Amino acid sequence: TKVPSAFVVPAPSTAGAGSGLQQIGRIAHRTEPRVQRTGAATAAASIGTAVTIASLCRGGRPDRSRRKSSILLCAQVDSATVAPVDDLPKRGTPLKVAIAGGGVGGLTTALAMLKQGFDVTVYEKTGEFARFGGPIQFASNALSTLKAIDERLFQRIMEKFTFTATRRCGIKDGFRSDGSFRMTEVFDSGYLVDKNVPADWFVSFPLKECADLFQLPYTGVINRPDLQDILLDECRRMKPDFIKNGSPAVGYENHDSGVTVKLGDGTTVEADLLVGADGIWSAIRSQMYDEGPIKQPADDGLTRQGCPYSGYTVFAGETVMKCNDYYECGYKVYIGPQRYFVTSDVGNGRIQWYAFCALPPGTKKAGDTWEGSASSSEEGKDVISYLKSLHEGWSSEVFTVLDNTPAESVEQRDLYDRWPEFTRSWADGNVVLVGDAVHPMMPNLGQGGCQAIEDAYELTRALAAVSTYSNQSASQDYQDALQEFYRRRVLRVAGVSLLSRLASTLIINAFSTPWSPHDDKGQDWKSYLTFLWKPVLQYLVFPAQFLFLYSYHPTGGMGSLPKRLETEWRAKHKEEAEAAFEQVAREGQRSSGPSFFAGVEGADNPVAAAFAAVTNVSG
Numbered sequence: 001t002k003v004p005s006a007f008v009v010p011a012p013s014t015a016g017a018g019s020g021l022q023q024i025g026r027i028a029h030r031t032e033p034r035v036q037r038t039g040a041a042t043a044a045a046s047i048g049t050a051v052t053i054a055s056l057c058r059g060g061r062p063d064r065s066r067r068k069s070s071i072l073l074c075a076q077v078d079s080a081t082v083a084p085v086d087d088l089p090k091r092g093t094p095l096k097v098a099i100a101g102g103g104v105g106g107l108t109t110a111l112a113m114l115k116q117g118f119d120v121t122v123y124e125k126t127g128e129f130a131r132f133g134g135p136i137q138f139a140s141n142a143l144s145t146l147k148a149i150d151e152r153l154f155q156r157i158m159e160k161f162t163f164t165a166t167r168r169c170g171i172k173d174g175f176r177s178d179g180s181f182r183m184t185e186v187f188d189s190g191y192l193v194d195k196n197v198p199a200d201w202f203v204s205f206p207l208k209e210c211a212d213l214f215q216l217p218y219t220g221v222i223n224r225p226d227l228q229d230i231l232l233d234e235c236r237r238m239k240p241d242f243i244k245n246g247s248p249a250v251g252y253e254n255h256d257s258g259v260t261v262k263l264g265d266g267t268t269v270e271a272d273l274l275v276g277a278d279g280i281w282s283a284i285r286s287q288m289y290d291e292g293p294i295k296q297p298a299d300d301g302l303t304r305q306g307c308p309y310s311g312y313t314v315f316a317g318e319t320v321m322k323c324n325d326y327y328e329c330g331y332k333v334y335i336g337p338q339r340y341f342v343t344s345d346v347g348n349g350r351i352q353w354y355a356f357c358a359l360p361p362g363t364k365k366a367g368d369t370w371e372g373s374a375s376s377s378e379e380g381k382d383v384i385s386y387l388k389s390l391h392e393g394w395s396s397e398v399f400t401v402l403d404n405t406p407a408e409s410v411e412q413r414d415l416y417d418r419w420p421e422f423t424r425s426w427a428d429g430n431v432v433l434v435g436d437a438v439h440p441m442m443p444n445l446g447q448g449g450c451q452a453i454e455d456a457y458e459l460t461r462a463l464a465a466v467s468t469y470s471n472q473s474a475s476q477d478y479q480d481a482l483q484e485f486y487r488r489r490v491l492r493v494a495g496v497s498l499l500s501r502l503a504s505t506l507i508i509n510a511f512s513t514p515w516s517p518h519d520d521k522g523q524d525w526k527s528y529l530t531f532l533w534k535p536v537l538q539y540l541v542f543p544a545q546f547l548f549l550y551s552y553h554p555t556g557g558m559g560s561l562p563k564r565l566e567t568e569w570r571a572k573h574k575e576e577a578e579a580a581f582e583q584v585a586r587e588g589q590r591s592s593g594p595s596f597f598a599g600v601e602g603a604d605n606p607v608a609a610a611f612a613a614v615t616n617v618s619g
Contacts, residue, residue: 092470094119095463095478098261098271100249101278102126104136104224105435105452107231109275112149112460114238117469121271122235123263125248125278134318135346136224137446140165140207140216142453144553147217149457153234158217158565160226162347162573164330165207165219166566172395173202174336175513175521179396181323187538195518202335202514203538210546215557217565219446220330221346249274250283254429257475273478274431275459277452280416281305282437288428302361307416310442312504313363315355315383315412317405319589322349322581323397327574334398337512337526339390341398347573349580353401354443355387358508361414380407406589417442417501420494427482430475434459439493444503447496447549454492454552459485492552499545 095118099106102124113120138146138157147154170186177200184198191197211218235242251262258272276284281295281304291306302309331344342354365383384402391398417440426433435452462485466477512526514534522530 089468089470091117092468093472095467095472096258096270096272097121097275098123098249098259098269098273099275099277100261100282100284101276101437102243102245103277103279103435104227104231104449105437105456106275106277107228107235108146108149108453109277109434109456109459110242111153111231111235111238112456113463114235114242115150116460116464118460118463120235120239120242121269122243123247123249123261123269124243124245125264127246134224134316135162135221135344135352136227136449137164137219137221138453139219139446139450140211140214140550141552142450143217143219144555144558145450145453145457147558148554149453149460150234153230156230156234157222157227158569160222160230161220161569162222162345163218163220163566163569164345165205165211166570167328167330167345168201168204169207169219169330169332170204171202171333171335172200172397173514174334174341174391174394174398176200176516176519177334177395177397179400181325181329181397183325183328187534192517199514199516203534203542206543206546207330210543210550211562213547214550214553215559215562216550216553216555217558217562221344223347248283249276249278251287252284252431254431259430272430272472272475273463273482276431276433276437277435278437280307280418280436280440282433284431285433285437288431288433289424304416307418307440309361310415310417310501310504311358312356312442312508313359313361313412313414314443315357315365315387315410316353317380317384317402317410318346318350318352319401319405319409320349320580320584321351321401321404322577323351323400326351326577333507334395335507335511335513335530336391336394338508340507341391341394343401347576349577349584351401353405355390356504356508357390363414365412377408380405380410383407383410383412404589415442416440417497420490420497422490422494425483426486426490427479429479430482432459432482432485439497441497442500442504444507445496445500445545445549447500451493451496455489457554458489462488495548499548 095113097113097118097120099110099120099122102122106122106124110120110122138161143154143157146157168183168186178198182198182200184200186201186204188197191199207219232243248264249261250264252274253260253262258270259274261269261271261274263269274284276282276288278284283294285291286294286305289306293305295304297304326345326349329345331342334341334343339355339357342356344352346352365379365386384405384407388399388402418438421438426438434455436448439451441448441451459482462481463478466473466481510526511530511533512524513522513530515522515527515531522528
């Protein structure tokens with residue numbers, strides 16, 4: 001077929017404005033959308049556009065005679081001379097993916113795959129979702145990944161976000177902090193000769209500086225219920241019935257054309273792929289690695305379902321309290337012998353705290369909604385008294401936080417993690433593991449949820465790479481893609497996991513109250529070592545650590561956007577916090593409800609809805 005000469009436009013002149021025909025051609029090329037038309041309709045629209053533009057180029061509005069001319073011209077075009085655009089590819093059968101677990105990792109994976117056009121169904125053990133759970137940290141690398149997955153998801157999260165890394169975050173001396181929550185210099189060498197120089201702060205973390213280097217949004221927190229609501233809503237926009245509550249995936253059987261997913265009620269469903277995102281006590285991992293029954297303890301009592309006890313238990317609570325550094329400090333870690341105490345701004349005037357202690361597993365002092373029980377008010381009071389006894393001699397700042405905490409908000413959990421899987425793949429045939437199901441982490445770096453989000457993005461990218469819009473690939477291609485996902489992720493995840501574990505080990509076993517020439521609070525070898533570590537940590541270790549974490553940012557740099565987001569947030573943050581402080585002054589402290597660990601086993605439990613919020617996230 002040939003194109004009518006009216007559509008053939010000479011190349012634009014480089015010497016000047018060009019002829020009127022050249023001008024019309026350039027304008028029509030820029031303005032005419034590439035939509036599917038056939039025959040005379042395409043010719044008529046294009047010629048009509050050209051005639052109208054020519055009229056406008058002559059400086060006037062198209063009069064009636066010109067409009068008649070264009071109509072007559074269009075009518076004379078033979079439809080056979082215009083090639084119909086009818087060869088666009090048709091959407092093929094989408095890849096059918098089953099996801100075990102509706103926690104943060106599972107829901108993020110579901111959204112990433114739905115955006116790619118996959119047919120996704122999430123099988124979640126709880127009967128229904130409810131607004132339940134405490135804050136979760138997202139570092140700059142996770143925020144970049146969320147934005148790469150979906151722009152609207154990122155924007156909605158930012159609307160509910162509390163930045164912490166825009167302010168000082170770091171380590172404080174658990175003994176020498178003076179009790180006033182003051183913001184003193186971190187590294188003042190005058191302290192060595194002048195006892196009046198404050199020694200409250202040990203080191204600061206270069207979170208903001210590292211984020212600025214990569215032009216990424218700053219680390220912060222979002223309430224799990226808000227995050228859960230956003231993820232559910234975004235997934236339902238793509239597929240209203242994407243989730244099946246009360247239907248946990250408990251096993252699988254690979255076959256040539258896909259995988260048979262076994263559900264808790266004895267039924268089965270067929271899928272091309274199964275993603276195990278069912279948390280640290282994963283039924284899918286249990287079968288893949290032949291670990292035996294869920295949460296089964298080993299003979300030594302220190303390992304459960306292949307996950308060794310970390311050596312630490314953590315107590316947590318939350319309070320609304322206006323301290324002097326509330327608007328200047330994001331989070332701080334008080335260090336001392338054999339333990340550390342963390343506080344963080346989590347928005348709306350709230351301070352969340354964690355107390356990490358080296359205790360044997362099963363040293364239960366408080367409830368844990370992960371195990372299906374919350375703390376009573378009496379249990380909470382006992383834990384607060386217990387923690388105060390453990391921190392005897394520490395800064396009064398720790399005691400001020402504990403004394404202002406509603407007793408019923410206190411909880412406890414023993415911490416388990418796993419060594420990186422260097423010798424066993426995360427994939428078995430058409431089945432793959434993501435998030436805490438394969439790499440649970442200590443919460444010290446706040447990277448558990450972040451790495452699950454990175455998994456979601458990279459897994460979707462690997463699968464999308466081996467298929468086309470019109471055709472699925474062979475089952476072997478998808479199996480190869482799962483193995484490629486494992487190879488792509490294992491080294492980075494291993495590095496993050498080991499850093500998270502190392503942070504606890506060093507603080508508990510190698511750090512203590514730093515040595516000082518002005519008092520006798522730190523006099524053992526650990527104290528001298530801690531003192532000598534200070535410049536190394538401040539100027540080498542922590543910068544390298546956060547540069548490594550933030551080096552993964554699939555969006556690339558975001559220009560001035562991170563600073564604009566911070567500016568918009570600051571005014572809102574102060575307004576909300578002041579309102580919370582005024583309410584507490586009028587009404588007193590009230591628990592916001594469990595839980596910081598929120599998650600339970602089984603929908604029949606009275607707090608079963610908590611499980612969904614954190615099934616596969618640590619930290």
